[in-house]
Amino acid sequence: MNVARQLPISPAATRAGTPVPSAKPPFLGFGLGLRAQHYDEILSSNPPIDWFEVISENYMLPGGQPLRILDQIRARYPVVMHGVSLSIASTAPPNFEYLSGLRDLARRVEPQWISDHLCWTGVHGKNLHDLLPFPYTREALDHVVNRVQLVQEYLGRAIVLENVSTYVQFNNSEMTEWEFLAELSRRSGCWLLFDVNNVYVSAFNHGYDPRTFLEGVPADRVVQFHMAGHSHMGTHIIDTHDHPVCEDVWELYAAALKRFGRVSTIIERDDHIPPLDEILVEVERTREIANSILPPLAAHA
Amino acid sequence: MSDLARQQSDFQRGILSGDDSILAEIPDSPKEKRETLFGVYRNAYTSRLVEAMGNDHKLLHIYLGDEMFDAMGHAYVAANPSQNPNLRWFSSSLPDFLKSTEPYSKYPVLSDLAELEKALNDAFDAKDAPSIEVADMAGFAPEAWVDLTFRAHPSAIRLDLTTNASAVWLALKADEEPPDAVQLEQPSRLLVWRQDVTPVFRELAAEEAMMWDEAANGIPFGVLCSMLATYDDPDSAAARGAGYLHGWVTAGLLTGVSGGD
Numbered sequence: 001m002n003v004a005r006q007l008p009i010s011p012a013a014t015r016a017g018t019p020v021p022s023a024k025p026p027f028l029g030f031g032l033g034l035r036a037q038h039y040d041e042i043l044s045s046n047p048p049i050d051w052f053e054v055i056s057e058n059y060m061l062p063g064g065q066p067l068r069i070l071d072q073i074r075a076r077y078p079v080v081m082h083g084v085s086l087s088i089a090s091t092a093p094p095n096f097e098y099l100s101g102l103r104d105l106a107r108r109v110e111p112q113w114i115s116d117h118l119c120w121t122g123v124h125g126k127n128l129h130d131l132l133p134f135p136y137t138r139e140a141l142d143h144v145v146n147r148v149q150l151v152q153e154y155l156g157r158a159i160v161l162e163n164v165s166t167y168v169q170f171n172n173s174e175m176t177e178w179e180f181l182a183e184l185s186r187r188s189g190c191w192l193l194f195d196v197n198n199v200y201v202s203a204f205n206h207g208y209d210p211r212t213f214l215e216g217v218p219a220d221r222v223v224q225f226h227m228a229g230h231s232h233m234g235t236h237i238i239d240t241h242d243h244p245v246c247e248d249v250w251e252l253y254a255a256a257l258k259r260f261g262r263v264s265t266i267i268e269r270d271d272h273i274p275p276l277d278e279i280l281v282e283v284e285r286t287r288e289i290a291n292s293i294l295p296p297l298a299a300h301a
Numbered sequence: 302m303s304d305l306a307r308q309q310s311d312f313q314r315g316i317l318s319g320d321d322s323i324l325a326e327i328p329d330s331p332k333e334k335r336e337t338l339f340g341v342y343r344n345a346y347t348s349r350l351v352e353a354m355g356n357d358h359k360l361l362h363i364y365l366g367d368e369m370f371d372a373m374g375h376a377y378v379a380a381n382p383s384q385n386p387n388l389r390w391f392s393s394s395l396p397d398f399l400k401s402t403e404p405y406s407k408y409p410v411l412s413d414l415a416e417l418e419k420a421l422n423d424a425f426d427a428k429d430a431p432s433i434e435v436a437d438m439a440g441f442a443p444e445a446w447v448d449l450t451f452r453a454h455p456s457a458i459r460l461d462l463t464t465n466a467s468a469v470w471l472a473l474k475a476d477e478e479p480p481d482a483v484q485l486e487q488p489s490r491l492l493v494w495r496q497d498v499t500p501v502f503r504e505l506a507a508e509e510a511m512m513w514d515e516a517a518n519g520i521p522f523g524v525l526c527s528m529l530a531t532y533d534d535p536d537s538a539a540a541r542g543a544g545y546l547h548g549w550v551t552a553g554l555l556t557g558v559s560g561g562d
Contacts, residue, residue, distance in 0.1 A: 057387045062455070063429035065498035085386035091306035098386045123309045127383045128316060128346055129353075129391075132309075135326075140305050167341040168327045172304070205338070207331035235333040238341055 022158050022189050025113045025223045028078050028264040030287040032279065035269065039069050041276045046076060049283060051112070053266045056083035059109070060101040070109065079111050080224070080264075085127065086116035088151065088161065089134050089144050092123045099154050106155065115160035115193050115224065118144070118181065135170035136180040141187075148188035160223055161185075162193035165201040165230070165239030177202065178216030185221040192217060194260065195226035196253045197245065197268075201237045210252055214259055222260045227253060227286060228268040242271035245282055250289065257293045265290070315339060316346050317382060350378045350391060357392040358418045360473040361411065373405060389426075393419065410482035413466030417502070420458040420493040424500040427456035432553035438546075445560050447523025451516045451546075452557030456495035459514060460502075461488040467504060494554055508532040509545050522546070 029050025034042075036058075041047070052073060059070050073079065085098060106114060119131040134140055152158055163181060175183075185192055194217060203210035229243030245253075245267070257263070267282045311323040327335045351374030355362045362370045377398050383391050396419055399405040399412035406412070432454060441449060465483045472479040490510035493502040505513065511532065512525050520528075522542065530538035549555050 057389065060387055061389065061426040064426035064456075064495065066426060067429075068498065087386070091303065091309050095386060120309060121386070122383075123306070123313055125384055126313065126317070127386050128313065129349055129383060129388050130316075130342060130345055132312065132342065134305065135308065137305070139303060143303075143305055167338045168335065169330075170308070171326050171328055172308075205330055205333075236330065236338060236341070 024220075025160070025191060025264070027262050028080070028112060030283055030290070031077075031080075031264070031266040032283055033082075033266055033268040033270075034070075034073065034079075035273055036066070037273045038276045038279075043069070043072055047276060047280060049077065049280070051078040051080065051264070051266075053080045053082045053115075053268075054109075054111075056081045056102055056105060056114070056116075057085055060105055067108070074109055079109055081106060081109060081111040081114045082162075083114070083116040084131070085121055085129075086151065086159075087119070087121040087127075088116060088147050089118065089140065090120035090123055091143065092125070094147065094150060096154075099151065103155055113160050113191070113223070114155060114157065115162060117164045118161045118184070119164045131164040133164070133166040133168060133170075136173040136175045136177060138174055141175075141180060141183055144184055145187045148184065148190050152189065158189050158191060160191040160193050162195050162224075162226065163198050163202070164195070165198040165205075165237075167205055167236060167238070169206055176213075176216060178213045182216065182218050182221070185218060191223040192221045193224040193226060194222045194256060194263070195228070196256055197226065197228040197230055197249050198239060200249050200252055201230050201239050205236050211255060214252070214255055219260050222263055225253065225256060225260075225263050225265040225286075226268050227265060227282070228270075240271060241268055245285075250285070253286070254289055254293060257290055262290060262294050312342075316343050319343070347375055347378050350383065350388075351375065353388045354378075354392045354395065357422055358395065358415055360418060360470055361414050363473050364414060364469065364479065365411075373399075376402065395419065408482065409484065410464040410466050410469060413462040413464045414469055416460055416462065417466055417470050417491065417493070420460055420491075421500040421502065424456040424458060424493050424495045425498075427454075427495060430455050430556040433550060433555050433558050435547070435550055437558060438550060441558075441560060447521060447526075448560055449522040450519050450559050451522075451549075451555050452559075453513075453517045454494055454554050454556045456493075456500070457517070457554055458493040459510070459517070460491040460493060461510075462491060463488055465489065467491060467502070492554070494552070496553055508541070512542060512545055513549070 031051035031053060032049050034052040034054045054070060059066055061067060083102065117131045120134060121130060121132060122128045148159065163177060181192060184190065199210045199213045203213060227245050227249065228241045229245055231238045231240040265286045267279060267286065269279060308326065314320040315323040324335050324339060327339060329335050330338060351371060354374050354377065355370065365373060377395060380398060381394050396412045396416040399415050463485060465480060465485060467489055469479040490505045491502050492505055492513060493500065508529060512529060515525055515528060526539045526542045529542050
């Protein structure tokens with residue numbers, strides 16, 4: 001079910017200083033993070049999933065089967081590209097080789113939007129392949145706003161940034177994470193991916209109420225939800241994406257729907273990936289909860 | 302250096318080398334000490350990279366067993382910090398590492414097995430290109446054949462292994478007990494490529510390997526046949542060359558053929 005329109009890539013917008021397209025991405029419905037374990041079943045059975053989110057780096061390859069399958073899935077479903085290596089908050093020089101690969105993939109896939117994480121992944125030419133935290137300072141805000149603007153100009157479109165799960169905070173932070181996200185989105189024009197599980201994880205780890213986070217994010221900037229599972233270690237939670245979504249996160253999802261309205265949603269699973277049928281139950285639950293809380297789509301529109 | 306840049310340097314050093322100076326800038330959480338919380342990042346770093354190596358080298362992992370693969374993986378991660386944003390390429394230097402680092406260098410079958418797995422991985426997602434077909438060859442007049450040159454499919458990779466790693470690979474793949482590792486008197490000449498979407502390999506005789514290597518370098522068919530004539534019966538060299546060529550074409554190993562100018 002393709003309920004979306006394309007966000008065009010405007011060549012004119014790649015010129016420095018030109019505003020990037022800022023139309024709010026459309027509501028895509030209820031989707032799933034695409035994983036190789038499900039390729040065959042998706043292609044043979046066309047499951048009732050509204051859209052797929054794909055990990056950009058998994059397809060930033062010279063050729064072969066992954067890209068061929070992505071083309072086939074893209075022909076049937078709306079697709080969003082979700083990266084893990086943009087490293088938008090890194091103080092290392094921008095990696096234009098990476099950005100070029102990302103832009104090439106976007107030209108092939110024509111995704112509804114391109115997202116990544118509000119984090120950094122390395123400095124000094126090294127990549128730690130993790131979504132690393134940084135202090136929420138005015139200095140960091142200026143730096144990330146500049147980087148987002150650079151990336152948006154390069155890609156010719158507004159990007160979407162996700163809040164990550166964090167395990168540490170910094171003594172020199174000058175604002176909360178939600179204040180940082182709100183200001184970043186306002187100043188750079190980027191949209192926000194509200195990862196419900198990550199809010200729950202970070203709130204537990206740092207001892208605040210996840211609903212405070214929820215209330216602090218500007219409702220009109222949120223264009224996507226992530227739902228995922230985690231591993232509870234007692235004193236802290238690790239964002240492992242290897243379990244079903246827990247009941248507390250479902251409750252927070254319901255609260256997020258009430259605040260943000262109808263938002264494109266996916267289930268993310270990265271480890272202990274279950275059969276497609278099993279994960280479709282969770283996708284259906286995201287839809288059922290949204291339908292039970294929000295007015296029908298026609299009335300909503 | 303800005304505060305943010307310095308903090309990121311310290312944070313990264315804390316993960317890569319165990320330096321604790323960043324901890325002075327991190328508070329304890331309500332329920333946990335900062336050392337434990339920062340340790341989540343430290344632990345995730347190596348385990349994530351070793352897991353990626355295991356995905357790229359499933360049979361080497363089986364061959365070494367969990368414990369030895371894990372120890373080898375830790376040593377590789379320590380010696381080769383990732384420099385590419387894409388985890389896909391992290392294991393690329395593993396064959397060289399195994400060849401040059403003790404104790405692994407004492408067992409050349411390890412680097413050979415890693416080399417073969419790497420070649421299969423590289424063939425899997427190599428650049429796409431159309432393959433020529435037998436009918437494409439039929440379009441050339443017999444007298445034009447001496448000048449024909451060929452272009453190898455981008456997925457094609459030639460390996461010369463010094464051990465019986467390919468037999469070890471085949472046994473492990475079939476879930477069978479691998480043979481004892483053996484150092485070969487003559488190298489095992491392998492050709493790895495992608496057939497449709499599946500990476501495959503086969504062993505080449507010395508003569509075919511020579512012809513492939515030279516053909517891939519752009520040497521025309523007539524010269525290739527002259528070279529074959531030095532390997533075996535000169536009278537059948539052209540027929541042997543045509544036979545090898547036919548095999549490559551039907552296997553999808555060639556992506557281009559050109560006549561002489």
